[in-house]
Each structure stands twice: as C-alpha cells, then as structure tokens.
Amino acid sequence: MIFRIAIRNLLHKPLYTVLCWLLLACSTTVLLVLWALNRQARQQLEKQIDGVDLVLGAKGSPLQLILSSVYHLDNPTGNISLAEAAPFMDNPMVESAVPISLGDSYHGFRIIGTTQAYLDKYQLKPAIGKVFGNSMEVVAGAEAARKAGLKLGSTFAGTHGLGKTGHVHEDQQYTVTGILPSTGLAIDQLLLTPLESVWDIHATHEAPHIHEEGEDHDHEAEEKPAVPDRQVTAVLLKFRSPMGQLTFPRMINENTNMQAAVPAIEINRLQALLGTGAKVLRALGWLLAGLAACSIFVTLVQGTHERRYELALIRTMGGSRGKLLSLVFAEAFLLGVLGVITGIVLSRVTLLLLQQELFAGYHLNFSGAMPLTAADGITAAAIVGACMLAALLPAVRAFRLNIAKTLANA
Amino acid sequence: MMIQTRELSYTYPGGRVIRFPDLACQAGETLLITGPSGAGKTTLLHMLAGLIPPANGSVEIAGTNIGRLNTRNMDAFRGRHIGIVFQRSHFIGSLSVGDNLMMPLRLTGATANKFQLLEVAQSLGIDHLLHQLPARLSQGEQQRASIARAVLPAPNVILADEPTASLDDRNCEAVARLLSEQAARHKAALLIVTHDNRLTSLFPQHIQLT
Numbered sequence: 001m002i003f004r005i006a007i008r009n010l011l012h013k014p015l016y017t018v019l020c021w022l023l024l025a026c027s028t029t030v031l032l033v034l035w036a037l038n039r040q041a042r043q044q045l046e047k048q049i050d051g052v053d054l055v056l057g058a059k060g061s062p063l064q065l066i067l068s069s070v071y072h073l074d075n076p077t078g079n080i081s082l083a084e085a086a087p088f089m090d091n092p093m094v095e096s097a098v099p100i101s102l103g104d105s106y107h108g109f110r111i112i113g114t115t116q117a118y119l120d121k122y123q124l125k126p127a128i129g130k131v132f133g134n135s136m137e138v139v140a141g142a143e144a145a146r147k148a149g150l151k152l153g154s155t156f157a158g159t160h161g162l163g164k165t166g167h168v169h170e171d172q173q174y175t176v177t178g179i180l181p182s183t184g185l186a187i188d189q190l191l192l193t194p195l196e197s198v199w200d201i202h203a204t205h206e207a208p209h210i211h212e213e214g215e216d217h218d219h220e221a222e223e224k225p226a227v228p229d230r231q232v233t234a235v236l237l238k239f240r241s242p243m244g245q246l247t248f249p250r251m252i253n254e255n256t257n258m259q260a261a262v263p264a265i266e267i268n269r270l271q272a273l274l275g276t277g278a279k280v281l282r283a284l285g286w287l288l289a290g291l292a293a294c295s296i297f298v299t300l301v302q303g304t305h306e307r308r309y310e311l312a313l314i315r316t317m318g319g320s321r322g323k324l325l326s327l328v329f330a331e332a333f334l335l336g337v338l339g340v341i342t343g344i345v346l347s348r349v350t351l352l353l354l355q356q357e358l359f360a361g362y363h364l365n366f367s368g369a370m371p372l373t374a375a376d377g378i379t380a381a382a383i384v385g386a387c388m389l390a391a392l393l394p395a396v397r398a399f400r401l402n403i404a405k406t407l408a409n410a
Numbered sequence: 411m412m413i414q415t416r417e418l419s420y421t422y423p424g425g426r427v428i429r430f431p432d433l434a435c436q437a438g439e440t441l442l443i444t445g446p447s448g449a450g451k452t453t454l455l456h457m458l459a460g461l462i463p464p465a466n467g468s469v470e471i472a473g474t475n476i477g478r479l480n481t482r483n484m485d486a487f488r489g490r491h492i493g494i495v496f497q498r499s500h501f502i503g504s505l506s507v508g509d510n511l512m513m514p515l516r517l518t519g520a521t522a523n524k525f526q527l528l529e530v531a532q533s534l535g536i537d538h539l540l541h542q543l544p545a546r547l548s549q550g551e552q553q554r555a556s557i558a559r560a561v562l563p564a565p566n567v568i569l570a571d572e573p574t575a576s577l578d579d580r581n582c583e584a585v586a587r588l589l590s591e592q593a594a595r596h597k598a599a600l601l602i603v604t605h606d607n608r609l610t611s612l613f614p615q616h617i618q619l620t
Contacts, residue, residue: 001516004509005502012504309500316459317514317559318489320482404461407496408452 002323006330009303016299020335021342023295024383027288028343031379033350034282039373042271045071048185049263051096051121053245056085056252057234062261063270069100069234070263072110072186075162076102079231080258088252089235093244096121099232101198104158104169109144111158111174111191113198113232119180121236122187126178128152135196138174142182143189150176150191158201172201199230289383292339296332297390304328304394312403321399328395329388336387340380344372411470412437412599413458413567418467420453427465430454433617435599437566440590443603444610445619451603454619455571458601459492460484472566489518493560493598495589497572499552501544507555508540514563530558533595534588550581554588561592568593570602574609586612 010017049070057065060077067074082099089097098121101113112118116131119139125131129152132139140150150156154176160167174193182188239245245262252260304311311324348370411434418430428450435441445451456462458469460476469476471491479487493514501510508527515522531537534554539547547555553573560568570589574582586602586609593600602609610616 001513005505008502008504008509307503310502313500313502314513314517315485316461316488316494318486318518318563320485322482323517404456407461408456 002327003330003334006327006334009307009331010334013299013303016295016303017335020292020295020299021339023288023292024336024339024387025342025346027285027292028340028380028383029346029350030285030288031282031383032344032347032376033354034278034285035373035375035379036347036351036370037354038278039375044185045267045271049267051238052236052263053239054237054248055234055261055263056080056088056237056258057261059257059259062259063266065234065259065261066263066266068102069236070186072112072190076233077259079233080235082230082232084256084258085232085235088237088248091244091248093239093241093248094237095240096238098236099195100234100236101195101231102162102233103198103202104160105162105166106144106156106158106174106191107148108163109141109148109189109191110162111138111193111198113193113195115195118192118236121238122183122185124180124183124187127181129176129178132177132192132194135194135200136172136174137177137193137197139178139180139192140176141180141188141190141192144191145176145179150179152176152179169201172197195230195232289386292383293386293390296335296387297393300328300332300391300394301397303331304398308401308406311398311401312406315401315403316407324398324401325395328398329391332387332391332395333384336384339387340383343383344376344380411435412472413601414470415458416468416470418454418457418469419465420450420457420462421465428453430467430619431617433601435567435601435615437597437599438594440593440600440602440613440615442609442613442616443601443619444605444607444616446605449619451605451619452571455569455601455603458567459494459569460488486518489514490520490563491566493563493565493568495553495556495560495568495570495573497575499544499556501552501555503543503545505544506541507536507544507547510544511540511555511559511562514559518563520563527562530562530592533592534558549576550585553577553581553585557585557589557592561596561598564596565598568598568600570600570604572604572606573602574604574606579608582606582608583612 052070055065055069057069057076058078058080064074065077068076085099088094089099096117098114098117100118102110104111119125119131126139127142129139144150155173157173158169159165160169174191174197180187237248249260249262252258314324314327315321351370414434415430415432417432419427421427430450433441433443443451443454453462457464460469460479463477474487476484476487501507502513505513511527511531512522527540528537531540534557536551536554536558539551539555544552544555568589573589574585577585589602590600590613602613
C-alpha cells in the first residue's frame, strides 16, 4: 500500500520526478562510464606491454619512445643503429629482442618493419595466408585489412611518414601474404613487413650512405648496394632474468647514444598525468549525484509540506507514524533505483558508442568494459544511499507531524 | 454505550482550560454537539479521536479507554474503530476515489472487499466516480466519498467535524441524512460537531457547548 501511494505520488508530480530522475541517471552514467574507461584503459595499456620489459631507442622522451614503439600512437624519437643495439640484443640475459622499424604508412595504418619474433611475442599466426618471408611482403592486422580493403594478394604502395598524406613510394609495391586474426590490441591496426622492406625502400631515397670497411651483410643478392649501417627505430626487449631489468637501463643510458625506457614506469607516469583529468571528471560526476540528491531533498520537503493534510489523513485512517516515514523513504528509494538503473543502461550504451571511436583512435579495446564490477555496484549503492539520506529530514518531519494541528488548520 | 466520556477537560497552550460536559452515545444513534466558534468543538472531536490527549478525564470507545493506548496502538485503533468525516474532505490526491475509500482497510491490514466498497458507494450514489481522481469531484460528491470512507471499515464510532458547513441547503440535508443512515446501517454511534443550525432540526439528541 505504501509503495503504491509512493508510486502514485511520483506520477502525480511528473515534472519534479523527471528532473530528479534525469539528474540521477546522468550522474550514474558519468560515474560508471568513467569507472569503466579508467579500468579498461589501465587493463589495455598493461596488456600491450605484456612481454616488453625494456624498449631500446633513440634518445628523446622515454614516454614518446614507449608510445610510438609499443602503442603505435606517437611519432618515433629517431633511429638507432642496429649494430650498436646488437650487443644488447644478443646478451644472455635477454630472452627475446624484437627490432621494429617505423616510417611508412598506408591509409593511416602504420607499416612496421620487424621480424617473425614480433608475431611470436603475441603468439599470433595469420588467420589466412602465411607469415611474411621476403622483402615487400606484408601481414596485415585485422582492422587495418578490413578498413583499408586489403585482401590476400593485394598490392599497395606505402606513404612516407605516418600521416595520411605524404610521398608515396610508387615504385615499390607491398604484397599482402597474410591477415592476422582480430586481437583487440594495437597490432590489429598495423601492417607488418620484414625489416628489409623498410631498408630497401629508403635506401633508394636517402642520401648515399657511407660505406664502412668490415661490415658484413648477407644481402649481396639484392641489387641495391649493401647498407653499411642498418637502422631500426626501436628494439623491444624481454629479459630472462630480473638482473637485466636492473642493469640494462643504466648501462644503455650512460654508455651509449641510445636510451632505454621501461614501459611499466612510463605507463605509470602517463596514468599519473591523465589521472588528474579523470579525477576532475569524477568529481563532476559526484557533484551531479549531489545535485540529484539535493533535488530529491527539495522535492520531498516541498511534497511533504504540500501534502501534510494527506499525511495527517493517513494517520487518522489507521496508518502509523512509521508508515509515513516509510512513505517518504519509499519515494526517495524508487527515484534512486529508477535513476540508477537508467544510468547503468545509459552508461553501457555510451560505452558501446565510444568503443569504436576509442579503438580506432587509441587502439584501446573496450569490449571488456561491459560487465558490471563491484566498484560499479558500490557507486550505484552510494547514489541510492545519497537519495535516502536526502529523504531523512522530510521523512522525520512526516514522522513528527502534529496531526491535530494540521487538521485544525485545514 | 459505544462511546462515553467522563469529566473531560483540555488545557490550551495559553493556559486556558475548557471543561466538557460528559457525553454518551449508543450504537446506531446520532448525537449533535453544537456551540459557537471557540467553544472547543474541534478540540473535543480531536480528543474523542485520540489525536490529542485530554488534560483530565477519559474517553471510552467500545469498552476501551483510549487514553491508555500508546501512539502506535492508537493509530491502529483509530483505523479500525473510528471513522472521521472532516469539514473539507481530504483525500490522497494521487490516488483514485476507489483507492482512497479502501485506504483505512488496507492501512490496518484488514481484508479489502470490493463488493463492500461497491455496495457502500452505490448507497451513497458515487459508484460511478470510483475511478476518478478526488480533485475531479464536486464538493457534495467529495463529502459523500468521505462518508463512504468513514463507514467502510465498519467502525464503532463515526466522528463528523462540520460535515455540512461548506454545502448548500439541498446538499446539507442530503449529507446529514446519508450520514445518519449509514451510521445506523453499520451500527455505529454518530457524533456530529457543528455550528450549523440547519442540523438541529434534523437530530433530536443535542448537546450544547458554551
């Protein structure tokens, strides 16, 4: 009976009810979306650096080096000499070393010169076709292939630089030999090719290289002159022992022209930088929730004042003071639950819409953000709790209503 | 006796004390209590309904001294044994007339019988209005609806506070007649507190407050 009256009372004042409901739904949505993005961003960022203990690259910003070589987001810091990196790659403490070479792109998708080891790192095999073998062969990531319309056997010319426009290497055509399965990682957006492809293309474009004596390369079969100092953009290292993690960065940063960046450290730094923005947004979400609670408070205070005769009437018809108390709480509770449920639905719809955008722009996959977690539950409960708190004063007022006086002044 | 008072008095916050004459009413009978404004009519009615405690004296309804009940039990007792009709009828504005009439039954946890509701509504000529919101009803219809609400739980006592004050002559007589009819039908003692002289000619039993 009390619940029924509460529902009818809410429906009887649709404007106030809708206002409270919208405020609640919006605050819940903002908070839940932020939770989900935060959680998923961290998970995704951490998943990508799985198996990369150290990145070796040119001097510059370590964060930039990590972003460009692991997440494929920023521009590279520069190139390093493969010969200089070789001693570190061959060190017994190193379990695996994956060289990558950036520079070209196709339709905005980066062409990464690398070795088979890159695929091994992700334990990936092409879903169709086979792994690249020779120069100018390409294995395409799932998204890149789909969006750029690449199929097995397609040929295309790379664009110099990472933008959508630039010099096109018309004379050298890549051939797609395989397409990778979808992983939800940055690799989906990449076009992988042997290091030699990158060297071959740029050998003809760049200024004549200085030939050095004593350099030996096994590319004599190729027509182009052997490049004496082969360059790569970065090397992704994975250590066999934690000793490497401790000794390598110092060794490299102090004794060589290169820099060593630890992805885990850089990502923590990045999150600390972005954390402030997330904090502000979250504060905004709680502010909205506070506003919602205030609107419920005002609505209920006004409602219990306007309806004080009705409340007194309920007492004269046998309803106890406890019933009046629960009537006011029931209205707040119904609004709270309705608002929170709407907010949860809205937050999931928002995530669904954001997902596509974020994956294309930042290579972040948010399909795992959908399930509700304990933190979401606590947030929802906190909002409903705030509604109940807002109802406390009006409820106590209803409880302590002087019925004789109220009726006498009718 | 269905309702009986002994040496009732009430002290107003200012210190003014009013003593009320003892009154008693049998089941199925009507007692008219009249007096000028300020004679304490509404105060008396509120004490009879257990809404305010008297300074002295006792009110006994159907064998229960209501002064001995605590707030919670008084609320429940009121719901079961006392029906109240106010001068201006109050309803839960968001509920239909039908739901409003069933309120006392539902609030006290009694089984709400739809046939009973329909029968009472029919006898008061408001059965076609049960689905309307109370605000849609005319004054006369509202007053008849509050009579229906008061008698529906079959109370021992019906208290009416100026039930006809805001009605015209025709409606006044109809409402007064319906009230006493319904009280008699449900074997309840009916106490009408009023300053409306139109009613004195209708009811023989009469107590004057000064």
